[in-house]
Amino acid sequence: MAPLLSIKDLTVDYRHEDRWLPAVKNVFLDVSEGETVAIVGESGCGKSTLALTPLGLLPQDGTCRTTGQVFLNDKNLFNLKEEERRLLRGRRIAMVFQDPFSSLNPVLTINYQLQEAIILKEGKPNHQTAMDLLKQVHLSDAERILESYPHQISGGQRQRVLIAMALVHHPALLIADEPTTALDVTIQDEILQLLKELKTKLGMAMIFITHNMGIVKNISDRMAVMYAGHIVELGKTADVLAAPKHPYTQALLRSLPKLTGSLGTIPVMEGQPPEPSAMPAGCPFHPRCDRTFERCEKEDPFERDSDGRRVQCHLF
């Protein structure tokens, strides 16, 4: 069966002064119906850019360009007109963003913002639909929340509203860009459980972006590790976490503090991810890699195979 979403050789560049700097480079990724794929990586590794691409929400003002293909059910999104892409947004692909505090319009009521999405689906506002949606995301006191402005409700409530808004059309794919990062730890877990529950209930596929390995383990079927715009390792979450192959994944997992055992020094990865304006030649990770050899400095490892386990490293 063809995957729901298929990203083939995607490269996204941003213009900085007179140069094009890559944010995402030669990425291959498939997401099947009903599957959850986690994307992990440090800040600035390109994971948010990758998340915005299927929705067509990258800047349209000429400061950003894409090459490659993104298929949604065999339809190449890059060949569609802007209006056709808009009709997919919210309906087929929905998104939940990182910061619930800034993602709702401060001067419009929750009801107004929710009804806007409902109108797109049903043609007219529907109070009952709004109530049901809020119930679905376990918001009690739905009447009061509908009448409120965003600043009158808590961060967790706002994120639930945003999730409800994303679910109006029962999308086939939900992209969640660090949806719990801005919230308190206790609320984080509630939102996570909610997303898991809704995903199963509605049979959605999900791309879950995070830098929290605990969340990855908890929520995803497969995981992709990103470094400097590349997917360096991809595979079943359990496999990757149990036996990471790429030196970057290994270093990443080593640097996690453990709850058991003595509190020794936490191993840290030396160095910083490369700036997009100063990408090293060859493998982007080689300056920080402890197993680097001659070939790494010359040749960017490239693995085309997109199913099963994939490691972009000259060691394999």
Add this chain to the structure above:
Amino acid sequence: MLTYVSKRLLAAIPILLGISFLTYMVMALAPGGPTAFMSDLNPKVSPEVREKMVKLYNLDKPIHVQYVKWVGRLVRFDFGNSFKDNQPVIKKIRERLPKTVLLSGLSLLLVFFLAIPIGVLSAVKHNSWVDRILTVFVFVGFSIPTYWVALLFMIVFGIYLGWLPMTGFRSILADEMTWGGQLMDVAKHLALPLLVTALTGLAGLSRYMRNGMLDVIRQDYIRTARAKGLPEHRVILIHALKNSLIPLVTILGLSLPDLISAGVIFETVFSYPGLGRLAYEAVMARDFPVIMATVTIGAFLTLAGNLIADISYAYADPRIRHR
């Protein structure tokens, strides 16, 4: 809200007193007192008249006593009589104020109705040729002094083309016209001053609108609106515009005192019988009662503008309303 407004109104009283006191002092320090033009060299003014004037306005008393007496009359809404022609000041103002409000109000309205679409267009088409052309236009408009544009327009439209009257508010023969003809006559007289003020006001405000809009377009909630699948015109005209109009409310309130101050220059250029020209002539003639009256009205409008801006700000932004 009611307590807030009354508190602000009470707080305005000492400010008004301070402004008028300072003005009074500055006028007293300026060379050439109010009776200078009534000197012995002026054959029209007899020493008796001068004496009467000095007594009436307590000009022989120390300056602070004069001020207190002036305030005493002011609270009874008595602005006194003009030194120049002995007409009641209140009558002069009643004649001039509506004309200034008409011109400045229309100009403000025109500026806002044009500046908002221009700013939005400039922001949405950021860095395109539309944006560049508008930017050039705005900088030209911003850099050229009002009085110069006024003179230029008077030459072009008044003399070369002869389309529009250059000065005044009505034609000499206006009284003999029909009702519609009189209206048309006033409209023609208003056209040039309106065009000039609108053109220069437009420059700053549309720039302000553009930058506000650019800020808002980058916000997360705009991305959320797009992610919902809303059509672009809804994203811009509802989600973005509503937020970028909030700071404009403040500007609108604060431009209230400009009604008079901007008029001082171009009402004089256009010989438009408004409050600004009255103030200018009064200053030139050291006409104390008229100067004090226009300054007081100006100060009052400034404070009222501030208050209106704050109240409408709360009305426009729910985050402030609910505090």
